[in-house]
Amino acid sequence: MDIHEYQAKEILSNFGVAVPAGALAYSPEQAAYRARELGGEKWIVKAQVHAGGRGKAGGVKLCESDNEIYEACEGMFGRKLVTHQTGPEGKGIYRVYVEAAVPIDREIYLGFVMDRSTQRVMIVASSEGGMEIEEIAETRPDSIVRSIVEPAVGLQEFQAREIAFSLGIEPGLVQQMVRTLKGCYAAFSESDATMVEINPLVVTGDDRILALDAKMSFDDNALFRHPQISELRDKSQEDPRESNAADRGLAYVGLDGNIGCIVNGAGLAMATMDTIKLAGGEPANFLDIGGGASPERVAKAFRLVLSDSNVQAVLVNIFAGINRCDWVAEGVVQVLKELNLEIPVVVRLAGTNVEEGQKILAQSGLPVIRANTLMEAAQRAVSAWKSDAFASAS
Template sequence: MDIHEYQAKEVLSGFGVTVPDGALAYSPEQAAYRASELGGERWVVKAQVHAGGRGKAGGVKVCKTDTEIYEACENMFGMKLVTHQTGPEGKGVYRVYVETAVLIANEIYLGFVLDRTTQRVMIVASAEGGMEIEEISADKPDSIVRAVVEPAVGLREFQCRQIAFKLGVEAALVPQMVRTMKGCYRAFTELDATMVEINPLVITEDHRVIALDAKMTFDDNALFRHPQIAELRDKSQEDPRESRAADRGLNYVGLDGNIGCIVNGAGLAMATMDTIKLAGGEPANFLDIGGGATPERVAKAFRLVLSDKKVQAILVNIFAGINRCDWVAEGVVQALKEVEVDVPVIVRLAGTNVEQGQKILARSGLPIIRAATLQEAAERAVGAWKNDLAQGVNMRAAL
């Protein structure tokens, strides 16, 4: 789960990270009033969306007067901010963060991520702050400093000092850098985060170390331990299909293809998508219905997949261990009777009670295409999609 910049700053400030004074606003008038409350001579107005690259897309403006703040917000509110991270559809702007501007002497990149290779928290830092880490890695790879944290002892001060000196931070500011890094690490570990990123972490002209921007991502599976973090979720920034799936206990990721997938188990779902690709098709989604594939759960999965208008065929691939094939078959039949399904449905069942499941599908009288293997199911799904597509072209030609 991602959270907004202002939320990440509030979280990090609770762990000792210094952030600029700022306030949230939901209208141009409120933004101008927030600036007057903050005081100062210059302010930065930032669109709050779950994406980087906001400045290049017009989502960050430096303002000197109330009028400039009002005009900047007039342009931001309601717009679809399109960056390299949002895709062409962009993300809607419904709130802005007004912050007092600071005089910057240096910019630093600082990130904490979970490194799957070492199974440790890795610190990634660079003196070339203000740039995306991908750009830094491509253009100036030698500037990147990495350090792995041993979980048995946690982040030690000597590691923080080593990183600070490698970044060229002057000795007088090292204690502030140590406090910032240790605060980020504590937030990362105590709140089950998967990423903490400050870009840029700035050294101001008055010799302060301040987090000018912040991003945090959290492990969805651990949110039950942190209700205060779960409350920060903003569904307006999420794919509505993925949001609906999460609310129903389904693991769903929308893709750009046209063959919908309903599968139990993440590994099997990945294999199903690969097999569809090998057969010449494109998966429309990743959908793992999990271990408890009851008829009701399968019906919910059908409704979710069909909410994607690009879907032109549905492949159900179930390997029943904890599940039962007869339950899944009942769910498929129930879904096809309750939901208007106007695309081919291909079902492959294997495992517990597979014979009973096949009989339920056969007795239903519904136009269900059955398959014995994953390869056969993928080939039949792609064939059915292409056949329907060809029929549609012929009908349009005849008209």
């Protein structure tokens, strides 16, 4: 789960990370009022969307008067911000963050992520802040500092000082940098985050170290331990198919293909998508319906997959252990009768009660294409999709 910049800054500030003064606004008038409350002569108005690259896309504006703030917000509210991370569909702007401008001396990149190879938290930092880390890695790889945190002891003072020295922090500011690093690590570990990114972390002209921008992502599976963080979710920034699936206890990731997948088990779902690609098709989604797939759950999965207008064929691939093939077959028959589908549906069942499941499909009288192996199912799904698409084009 991702959260907005202002929410990430609030969490980080609670762990001792210094941030500029700022306030949230839901209208141009409120934004101008927030600026007057903050005081000063210059303000930054930032669109609050779950995406990087906001500045290049017009989502960050420097303003020097109430009128400029109002005009900047007028150009943001209600429009879609399109960046390299949002894709062409963009993300809607419904709130902005007004922040007092600060005098910047230098910019630093700082990130905390899970490193799979070491199974530890890795700190990634660079003296070249203000750019995407991918761009830094390509143009200035020598500027990147990496440090692994040992979970048994956490981030130690000496380790934080080493990072500060590697970034060229002046001696008088090292303790501020140590406080920032330790605060970020505490926020990461105590809130079950999967990423903390500050880009840029700035050294100001008055010798302060401030988080000028902040992003945080969290492990969905751990949100039950953090209800206060779970409440920060903004579904307007998410793929509606994915948030719809999450509300129904289904694991779903939308893709750009044409063949919808309904599978039980994450590993089998990944294998199914790979096999579709191997057979010459493009999967439209990752969908894991889990271990207890009742007919009702299968029907929910079908409706979710079919909510994607790009889907032109559906492949159901079930290997029943805890599951039962007859339950899945009942769900398939139920939803096909209800929805009167006009696209091909391929079903491959294996495991518990597979004979009963096959019998239910055969006796339903519905045009279900059956398969015995995963490769056969993928090939039939791709073939049926291509034939159907050709017929529609003709």
